[in-house]
Amino acid sequence: MRRDALPENMPMPETPAPCRIAMVIFPRMTQLDLTGPFEVLARMPGAKVDLLWHHIEPVKDAQGLTFTPTATFSTYGTPDILFIPGGPGVLEAMQDEYLIAFVRSAGEGASLVTSVCTGSLVLGAAGLLKGKRATTHWGAIEQLALLGAIPTPERVVVDGNTVTGAGVTSGIDFGLAVVAKLHGEEKAREIQLQIEYDPHPPYDSGSVRSASPELVARLKRRSAGITEQRRAAAERIGRTLGAPGSAR
């Protein structure tokens, strides 16, 4: 899959090497965790992106947007890139034995193991993050340790063949980092210009470091229920993995 950047004067081969990208989907995922990276990764030479679920039947994201799988866990085989989005549905996905078995097997064979947002907790639940530096949504960052990972609160974290992105919109930064890793900086710059990625957030409120403490506290209170459920699940799964962070 990997193709190093070609010298300027060498023509691109007409048919680039195929790159099979498996994006796992599940009910109540956060769709932008998936669609941001999709927009970037699908523009790589040779990219063949599939959305994977148990069956070929529509899956609704947390806000009700419908996605249609193009492949199933049982028939897809091994991807070049494994990708997992996050969202409220991660709580169920972490505990879905068949989904986790696919993620483990696909992740062991893939060239790159990747996620955005709380998707990293699914990678962790499959035992793929033991001893690895990884990131996730700010509201879940401590929970990575329960699954044996080293929580690293950065926007995009690369550790060997593992690439994880922080919350939701980090998927665009994540995607460009993957493109640069596989195809070089010039291809990443090209895709960045195609998608006019010149962000101008209207406020400085996008991270726990910049938002007001009151706002951070309010959002933490509002998601306290699901955060606690996910923590308990991560702790239980971490114990079965023998993850040191889960020890009492």
Added chain:
Amino acid sequence: MRRDALPENMPMPETPAPCRIAMVIFPRMTQLDLTGPFEVLARMPGAKVDLLWHHIEPVKDAQGLTFTPTATFSTYGTPDILFIPGGPGVLEAMQDEYLIAFVRSAGEGASLVTSVCTGSLVLGAAGLLKGKRATTHWGAIEQLALLGAIPTPERVVVDGNTVTGAGVTSGIDFGLAVVAKLHGEEKAREIQLQIEYDPHPPYDSGSVRSASPELVARLKRRSAGITEQRRAAAERIGRTLGAPGSAR
């Protein structure tokens, strides 16, 4: 639909006023033009987002991602917010008489008329941008004049009840601007933190002002065919609208 920001100590009503958001979809749209704004707008209080197409049948974006409409042009009625994404398929959408008739009618009744990327050319083709400041993808900015708009190469442009975003990823900035307009700055800051919108582009290559002239020229060459087709269509449609920019 519009609810001004409530005083800090006033409880939010339990059932927020509904806000019907009509997002037009079409084959070969660029899905992130749609999914970025969807993620932000669907989090507004009372948001009821529909994807609209001629029929309830799957529509594939330019990279093959499938979307399922939830409503049709003939039965939806008038939205509170009309939204149009862009993408290569804009060339056909601009010339789709039934789609354009819906956009014109919905836009005349909507509280907000909006687009991201080349979606503004669809608004323009429906006669909704005459004399209005508007933006679009950098590769199409001059073509807005052919449809009677005032090309304004900024990330998000607000002119009265018209809000347009530039290329693809601008949809997130656009979405937050719409939230701020309808629900105030604090709600926009809250959604910004939920989606961890603290962008860190790996390169400074996201606009024609920052990318290298060689890269801009290469991308312009590569899209010259579709750019010329779209220009010719805009010029022809502009003449039927009596748009001054289309005069020879």
